[in-house]
Amino acid sequence: METQTVQESNGIQTLHEGVQRWIWSQGWDKLRPIQEQAIAPILSGNTDLIISAATAGGKTEAAFLPIFSRLLQEPAAGIRVLGISPLKALINDQHRRLSEIGDRLHIPVTPWHGDIASNKKQKILKNPAGIILITPESLEALLTLRGSTLPTLLANLHYITIDEMHCFIGSERGRQLQSLMHRVEIALDRRIPRIGLSATLGDMSLAAQFLRPGQAEAVQLIAPASSGGELKIQVRGYRKTLADWETLQTGATDASRDELEISRHLFTHLRGTRNLIFMNGRGSVEKYADLLRRHCEKAQVPNEFWPHHGSLSKELREEAEAYLRSDRPSNLVCTTTLEMGIDVGAVLSIAQVGAPFSVASMRQRIGRSGRRAGDAAIARFYVTVPDAEFELDPQDALYPDLVQIVAILNLLLAGWCEPPIVHKLHLSTLIQQLLSLIAQQGGIRADEAWQTMCETGPFRSVDQAMFIKLLKCLGQHELIAQSEDRSLLLGEKGDRIVSHYSFYSAFATPQEYRVLHQGKSLGTLPTNIPLLANTLFIFGGKRWRALTVDDFQRRVEVEEATTAKLPKFSGGVGHVHDRIRQEMFRLYCSNEVPTFLDATAQTLLSEARANFAAYGLEKTAVIDQGKQTLLFCWQGDVVLNTILVQLVARGLKVGRDEMAIAVHKVSPSELMMHLGELVDEGSADAVDLAATMSNKRLEKHDQFLSDELLCFNYAASHLDTYKAWETLRGIVDGSPDLNK
Numbered sequence: 001m002e003t004q005t006v007q008e009s010n011g012i013q014t015l016h017e018g019v020q021r022w023i024w025s026q027g028w029d030k031l032r033p034i035q036e037q038a039i040a041p042i043l044s045g046n047t048d049l050i051i052s053a054a055t056a057g058g059k060t061e062a063a064f065l066p067i068f069s070r071l072l073q074e075p076a077a078g079i080r081v082l083g084i085s086p087l088k089a090l091i092n093d094q095h096r097r098l099s100e101i102g103d104r105l106h107i108p109v110t111p112w113h114g115d116i117a118s119n120k121k122q123k124i125l126k127n128p129a130g131i132i133l134i135t136p137e138s139l140e141a142l143l144t145l146r147g148s149t150l151p152t153l154l155a156n157l158h159y160i161t162i163d164e165m166h167c168f169i170g171s172e173r174g175r176q177l178q179s180l181m182h183r184v185e186i187a188l189d190r191r192i193p194r195i196g197l198s199a200t201l202g203d204m205s206l207a208a209q210f211l212r213p214g215q216a217e218a219v220q221l222i223a224p225a226s227s228g229g230e231l232k233i234q235v236r237g238y239r240k241t242l243a244d245w246e247t248l249q250t251g252a253t254d255a256s257r258d259e260l261e262i263s264r265h266l267f268t269h270l271r272g273t274r275n276l277i278f279m280n281g282r283g284s285v286e287k288y289a290d291l292l293r294r295h296c297e298k299a300q301v302p303n304e305f306w307p308h309h310g311s312l313s314k315e316l317r318e319e320a321e322a323y324l325r326s327d328r329p330s331n332l333v334c335t336t337t338l339e340m341g342i343d344v345g346a347v348l349s350i351a352q353v354g355a356p357f358s359v360a361s362m363r364q365r366i367g368r369s370g371r372r373a374g375d376a377a378i379a380r381f382y383v384t385v386p387d388a389e390f391e392l393d394p395q396d397a398l399y400p401d402l403v404q405i406v407a408i409l410n411l412l413l414a415g416w417c418e419p420p421i422v423h424k425l426h427l428s429t430l431i432q433q434l435l436s437l438i439a440q441q442g443g444i445r446a447d448e449a450w451q452t453m454c455e456t457g458p459f460r461s462v463d464q465a466m467f468i469k470l471l472k473c474l475g476q477h478e479l480i481a482q483s484e485d486r487s488l489l490l491g492e493k494g495d496r497i498v499s500h501y502s503f504y505s506a507f508a509t510p511q512e513y514r515v516l517h518q519g520k521s522l523g524t525l526p527t528n529i530p531l532l533a534n535t536l537f538i539f540g541g542k543r544w545r546a547l548t549v550d551d552f553q554r555r556v557e558v559e560e561a562t563t564a565k566l567p568k569f570s571g572g573v574g575h576v577h578d579r580i581r582q583e584m585f586r587l588y589c590s591n592e593v594p595t596f597l598d599a600t601a602q603t604l605l606s607e608a609r610a611n612f613a614a615y616g617l618e619k620t621a622v623i624d625q626g627k628q629t630l631l632f633c634w635q636g637d638v639v640l641n642t643i644l645v646q647l648v649a650r651g652l653k654v655g656r657d658e659m660a661i662a663v664h665k666v667s668p669s670e671l672m673m674h675l676g677e678l679v680d681e682g683s684a685d686a687v688d689l690a691a692t693m694s695n696k697r698l699e700k701h702d703q704f705l706s707d708e709l710l711c712f713n714y715a716a717s718h719l720d721t722y723k724a725w726e727t728l729r730g731i732v733d734g735s736p737d738l739n740k
Helices: 017-025 033-044 059-073 088-105 118-126 136-145 147-153 172-188 204-211 242-250 257-270 282-298 314-325 359-366 400-413 427-441 446-455 464-476 492-499 578-589 599-614 637-649 668-681 686-690 707-718 721-733
Strands: 049-052 078-084 109-112 129-134 159-162 194-198 220-222 231-240 274-278 305-308 330-334 349-353 377-386 480-482 487-490 512-517 520-526 535-539 542-550 555-560 622-625 628-632 653-656 660-664
Touching (some): 017 059, 017 088, 033 049, 033 059, 049 059, 049 204, 059 078, 059 088, 059 129, 059 194, 078 088, 088 109, 088 129, 109 118, 129 136, 136 427, 147 427, 172 427, 172 446, 257 274, 282 305, 282 330, 305 314, 314 330, 359 377, 359 400, 400 599, 427 446, 427 464, 427 480, 427 492, 464 480, 464 707, 628 668, 637 686, 637 721, 686 707
Parallel strands (some): 078 129, 109 129, 159 194, 274 330, 274 349, 305 330, 349 377, 535 653
Antiparallel strands (some): 480 487, 512 520, 535 542, 542 555, 622 628, 628 660
């Protein structure tokens, strides 16, 4: 569909004249295609809709121009729109943008989240009106505490909008959001049109299923026909020398040569403009923000580089955002905090230090630049690999960070994006939603709760038998009780949980395990990989073997492994999809040299391919490494973790590194024998395999689940036994099919 001028537009004529006047006042001579296409379905008032476009692609206006129009055409009291957003900062930003239109049209737009003063919320409750921009947690509190008033408060609710919808799909918070929208409709006894806004979506059928579970076929999609303007990419390669590494370890310096070179390049090419510089961790944010500030001091120029991450205070984050929105040159060194659509003005470029983990994340980040018409989106990537003087494991000699960057960029340019994991049970969130529903209604029969939450709600993977087992668990923990008329009520402990302010969040701060060696604490380890006795892992630059894993006290007793130290140079915690690792394998086997690599990166890619060929990895999946054998499956983290658990269950000492599974004190032939036996046994039972795991209590309310339910929950979320079996069968047969 061609973009039309305002005068020639078909859709513009159907908007309220007040909205038309606002459009003209902005000096717009065109509406974007998605804005034109969204007018009719939104004005109809009966259509679920997904609007997908790049960052700054006009999605917010596409949704809210017709929404404002309908509110003017059909005036009524009460809250008319619930605008749900994942972040307080996004709500503040959207309020700033929408209140400008709302003030002109006399339709109030009110932010509602934990940082908003209670007197402002009370004012809305006494005189509900207009558009409420709210987080899922605040909506949860509204339903839990004021459930009886919902039919009055939301009597004239016309729409529910979801900003940055992609970040909800497949998560505990996303299932909470689905449940909240369903509960609102049950309270009002009518269907409310849902409008999802997203810059990044993979499988659109899965996105539609998220927006309206069970009725995905009726969801309408609006997306631009093309990705838009020009994209300029460069990947720069660096080496870290052994001398630099040893100097860093002694504390004699706080930055290595490669870090200084990267910071110098950032300073030279970004100073004087506005840019976002992404890191994979908060520590890297602070290090590079400090290095860049020191470059400014050395050059005797004003500092233009500020850190931005979740541990900083709200005031410091907002101050940094204000710098970037101003006309002054400014650069924010950030984590994922600025990946989503907070309006920080026109950004010239983005930079990424270290390897990203997903195409979806990279698409979001690149979409932050090139926002002005005619501007190219510019992205610079910086990756460090160990110098040849290190004694490297085979997989580290493959320079996986560099190849992962190239693989992700190739997939991004091909238009691919990770689909969400949609088959999770989300039992932790079901517990939260059940307690919230009981508090909202003052009690509910078990059959009605199952029908609301599971049969017609978002927890459709939970059958009646599993639901009954869940109720028994909650009763045993005194979270719920049963009245004489057999209604479910909050138990003593359940009432305390619901009354605490922390209840409204469906997710918990990621848990970490304390690592102990001979009684001495070495630090904490994230639970992104399976932890079992005999697993091997890298921590603090050394290899360790887990002796015992205590799930309740969250501690791991370790001993030193016999293999050599292995320094890590970049990255952090992130889930890598099968398709990325398969593209990496293709790149190793290929001779193509992407034009976006600088000279050093081209040399490093050539070295990585030479090492790959030297190890014979195109034809074999196993490599003898002295006291251990490495298994390369070229699959994502879920499959690798599944195979790891299967090998540990056979009594082997196994560890996970970036790409490979390391099996200790087993020869390649012995490992192939084990793999052949696993293939002969057929696809493993995921629930039985989960029973061998210790660290299954990963979500907020998992502590209330029985071992049986924990196994069902973990198996559905973190194991893929059939894909693991297919992968092992291909390895044993000598003909792996990486397209499966």
